[in-house]
Amino acid sequence: MGFILETGIVEQIIEHSGAVGAIIGLAIVALVTIQLTVYFLGSLKRSANELKQHNLEMEVLKTKLQTAKIKQYQQETATLGWNGFRKFVVKKKQHEGKQKPKGPYLTRTDENKEFHMNRDEMVVGRTKDTDIQVVHNTVSGKHARILCRRNELFVVDDFSTNGTTLNSEKLKPEVQVKLNHGDDLVFGDVPFKVSLPAGEAKEGTGSGICSFYLSPHDGRPLPSFEPGQYLTFQFKVPGETKPAVRCYSLSDSPKLDYYRVSIKRHFRKDKSPGLISHYWHDHVQEGDIIDVKAPGGKFYLDMDKQTPIVLIAGGVGITPCLSMLNTILDRKSKRETWFFYGLRNGKEHVFKEYLESVALENDHVRLHVCYSRPNDEDVKGKDYQHAERVSVDLFKRLLPSNNYDYYMCGPGPMMKSVVEGLDDWGVPEKNVHYEAFGPASVKKAKPAPAPAAGAPATKVTFAKSDQTVDWTGGTILELGEAAGISMESGCRAGNCGACVIALKSGEVNYVSEPSDPPEAGTCYACIAEPKGDIAVDA
Ligand SMILES: Cc1cc2nc3c(=O)[nH]c(=O)nc-3n(C[C@H](O)[C@H](O)[C@H](O)COP(=O)(O)OP(=O)(O)OC[C@H]3O[C@@H](n4cnc5c(N)ncnc54)[C@H](O)[C@@H]3O)c2cc1C
Ligand code: FES
Structure with a gap:
């Protein structure tokens, strides 16, 4: 419309004012057109910037709202009593990784x-x-x-x-x-x-990891948890004389309506199938009701801090690290996060597509997958980045400095070498956090205090097994396991109660505070050290 009007003006000027007038007129029109264009472009730019600013403000508001909602939810649920075991329903069962094995x-x-x-x-x-x-x-x-x-x-x-x-x-x-x-x-x-199906029960075929989504049976609210914490389960397996207690890390961020755990088929040293991990895979189905103790554990990510972090996962040890990563993403935190994931090869690679998409969409997340023994079909640069184990040498090559908080969960030998390597690299002990899923001496065991000259060593008698062992440092559970004595354990941190044994004589010290005081005449073997000669019922 503007263009037609301007053309009309030009024609009128030429007709009434001659050539000079026409040139002046044209110059005026050109000037006006330029000014109009500049104004028009300026307002376009202004509105684009305003829109950007508006979107940013909306994003900040959304994050604030979400954080406030989570805080309110945590406050509400923190007051809910949850002692002992509570009934949960298995809402969903999902195989992770490449192969979806069939049961019989x-x-x-x-x-x-x-x-x-x-x-x-x-x-x-x-x-x-x-x-x-x-x-x-x-x-x-x-x-x-x-x-x-x-x-x-x-x-x-x-x-x-x-x-x-x-x-x-x-x-x-x-x-x-x-x-x-x-x-x-x-x-x-x-x-x-x-x-x-042969693959189902064999070690090393498929990832052997299955996720379970659990909701409270009573429909009451679900208490929140800190990313990295675990749940304690109790199963009454047919044919077993007493209930078996096991712990499993929560593998997702806190959600309003479910907890998720991801469980790997465990095989014992003699290659026989682990009792409860196989029970989950082979017998626990959607709709089943199971006994669960409230989230617990001291290995968790402090979400109030904004310090850069390195998450280090080995095999199924990815579960608590995934919960930490997902919580960072849920809270829209831009915390610098390095994620190192160590596996043997692509067959074990779970949550692959998920992690890749997270790394692609979030500049602050850097994913590095290490295969220690890649298969022929595994493609470097696509499936994994490094054909080596996760190690401090790798961190030295990739991280700009050692100034991070490190959170690690994986096989004992991996954690031991990384913890020692970080120590050598000058990372303060307070910045290194880890959890083992089973017996693992990550730190050098504190030696037992040397007995006074001529005094005999402290003796621990395992009465049921008819064995007496010299205490060489470490907990009663570690001492018993090293001596080949059959002892139950779950969390190995004084929370779940699986290791409680009767103390027939003597006294113990606790290396860390138990969550509940043990009943009189019993002790938590996983955190107890003998205070002089003792006898326990194991
Ligand atoms: C904090 C924590 C978090 C965990 N998170 C996960 C997770 O996210 N995913 C996962 O797959 N696993 C996880 N685990 C490991 C899990 O708890 C089990 O140890 C694993 O599933 C093997 O259990 P199982 O019953 O199959 O094997 P089993 O071999 O039957 O038992 C495993 C352990 O139980 C004890 N035990 C049971 N029976 C005996 C016996 N007769 N004699 C001696 N010892 C016995 C031993 O300590 C043994 O090592 C976690 C462990 C801990 C402590
Ligand atoms: S193993 Fe859980 S309290 Fe000792």
């Missing part, structure tokens, strides 16, 4: 229909209330049961009319028979094939 299952071969073992015991029969319903006139109402014990399957015929055959052999009623992969099982006339 039966296939009805005439219909090609799979029945997965999602309970310890599944009833096979014709009636509706059975777990594996087989509508066929040769199958009894309750025909047989399939039992799942630590990833092994067994079949029991329940006095069915037409019987059950295994690989063409008729089973005796009420006798439990082990099933093998590929077995042919026939209920009445209905054929089934047994599948026990």
Whole structure:
């Protein structure tokens, strides 16, 4: 519109004022046009800047609101009493990593229909209330049961009319028979094939990590926690004489409606499957109810500080580090965060896509993945950055200085070498924080005080095992484990109570404060040292 008006003015000037007048007129029009354009561009720029400023203010407001909400939520939930074990429902179960392993299952071969073992015991029969319903006139109402014990399957015929055959052999009623992969099982006339996927229970196949999302069964609010803390669980495993207690780190930031834990299949030194980690994987299903103790632990990230941090995760030790990272992101903190993640190879690499997207979208997060033994299919620069173990040498090459707070969780040897390396690099002890998931002597054990000249060494008697051991420093739990004595443990920090043993004689000192005072005549073996000769019931 403006352009048409200006062209009209030019024509009028030329017509009425001749050439000179026209030039002057044109100059005036050009000047006005330039001024108008400058004004127009200026206001555009101003409004873009204003918009940017407005967006920034909105972002700050949103963060403030979120922080205030979290604080209010923490204050509200901090007052909720939660002593002992509380019931939680498993809302979601999710396999992490590349492979999504299948548990044992039966296939009805005439219909090609799979029945997965999602309970310890599944009833096979014709009636509706059975777990594996087989509508066929040769199958009894309750025909047989399939039992799942630590990833092994067994079949029991329940006095069915037409019987059950295994690989063409008729089973005796009420006798439990082990099933093998590929077995042919026939209920009445209905054929089934047994599948026990080999990868499921073998060490080193797939990541073997599964996440569980847990919500309170009573629907009451969920207390918050500090990123890095853990939950304590109690399981009554069929066939075990007493409940087993284990701790698992929270693997996500505090959320209003769920806690998340991520659990790896643990294998013992003799390669046998760990009791509770396998129980989680093989038996705990969505909808199950489990016993959980309130979040606890002293290994956590101080969210009130803004100091730059280095998170160091080895294997499943990623869980508390992930909770710390996610909390930083949730709070919109721009805290400088280096994330070192050590693994053997891509098969163990969990939360890969998630971590990569976090690093891509957040300039203040620097992700460095180390594979100590990469496979042929692992691509350096894409799947991982360094073909080496996580070490202080690597930090020296990458970090601008040693001036960070270090938070670390991983296998004992990795933590020991990093803690010692940081010490040599001049990092103050107060800046190095770590947690071990099992027996791990990260620090040099404090030696037992030397007995006075001629006095005998302090003796610890493990009465049940009929062994007496000279105390050489460390806790009663460490002493017992070193002597090959079977001792229960969970948190190894005086919180969960799994290690409590009867103190038959003598007294103990605690190396750190227990969360609750132990009952009279007992002690927390994980944090107790003998105060003179003692006898314990282990
Ligand atoms: C604070 C903390 C946080 C943890 N967080 C995680 C996590 O996020 N993810 C994860 O996968 N794991 C985590 N763990 C490890 C976890 O608690 C278990 O140790 C692991 O799952 C192995 O348990 P299991 O029952 O499968 O193995 P098991 O071998 O059956 O038991 C493991 C430990 O229990 C004790 N124990 C049990 N039975 C016996 C026995 N008969 N004789 C001697 N000792 C016995 C021993 O200390 C043994 O090392 C964490 C541990 C701690 C302490
Ligand atoms: S192991 Fe948890 S209190 Fe000792």
